[in-house]
Amino acid sequence: MEPQKNDPKNLWDWFNPKGRNVGGWAFILNRIAALGLVFYLYLHLFVLGKLAQGPQVFDQFIATAKSPLYILGELLVIAAALYHGLNGVRVLLTSFNIGVPQQKQMFYTALLLSVLGTLVFAVRMFTVH
């Protein structure tokens, strides 16, 4: 059968890490992080919407947001944003044919910096408050 545009049964090929190489992992992570960030954006707007329901409702929410589960969720957002942004710089550079032969090293660097950055945030968020 002719391959079809946006065939839903091929969508999994965007995310399936089996048989993929370093550049493929970078792409998969970038896309997952991007989708996560978009999801978070809506969540964020929904939470800000609580402001319109008055200070009491909002303060109540802020109190629950200090629980470890929320902090873990926020750390996921931070990790996604760091990786997506840093890998975005990698994608931008390579798009001008800068550093394409080093794209793997650039991916590892972006990943390492994201992990380190997330750890810094984690330490601060779990100790300061």
Place this chain on the structure above:
Amino acid sequence: MWKITYRVHRQKGNEPPHYETFQVEVDPEEYVLDGVEKIWASEDRSLTFRHACHHSTCGACGMRVNGVEKLTCITKIKDVVQDGGTLTVEPLRNFPVVSDLVVDLGPLYRKMAAVQAPAVHALSMTPWEGQNIAPPADIPMRSADEEYIRLPDCIECGICISACPVAATDPEYFGPAPLAAIQIQGLDKPELLALADSQEGVWRCHSAFECSAVCPSNVDPGRRIMDLRRQVSAKRLKLA
């Protein structure tokens, strides 16, 4: 000799695909394609697959071996399976399956024609390779402006398109090999600039670089797409 199991994708006509297993005795130094031929020769004459040259030149024998795109005529069995193990062979992705392991590469050939992929080209058209190719000093040029001519590296095997996550959901995307063929020619022809700088051209790529990881012929199409982006941007911004 090794005893291994070939798990082979079978599909005839419009029937849904299934997998069939064959026990094959092979020399581990043999190639994946040799095992497929053994199955055809002694087990099942209805098994269809493509090959011609057996030495990575014709581009006909591309398949997925354990999920990864390979030219099966140069993929050693010992590099993809162990004695007693199982090896899965499937047709390339992102092309219509004709039968069993055979896909229709027509969409790729039509795109190569659309980008006017040259059958031979001047050595100077591919400076990246040119640096590593020493022209034969003992063959004199007839005139000062004569150029060395070479065959392009791309053997039009379609492996890069099979590995591309973007091609998985967009069959109209020109894809690695055709875009690499534009990069090799440069953008002096307005119709090539229009193709490269289109929705299905360089901007469709998402930089997964899977094409370059699987290309058996050193084309490095991923880097060429990126260079083509640079060329298109320079042309549009009138920097070149």
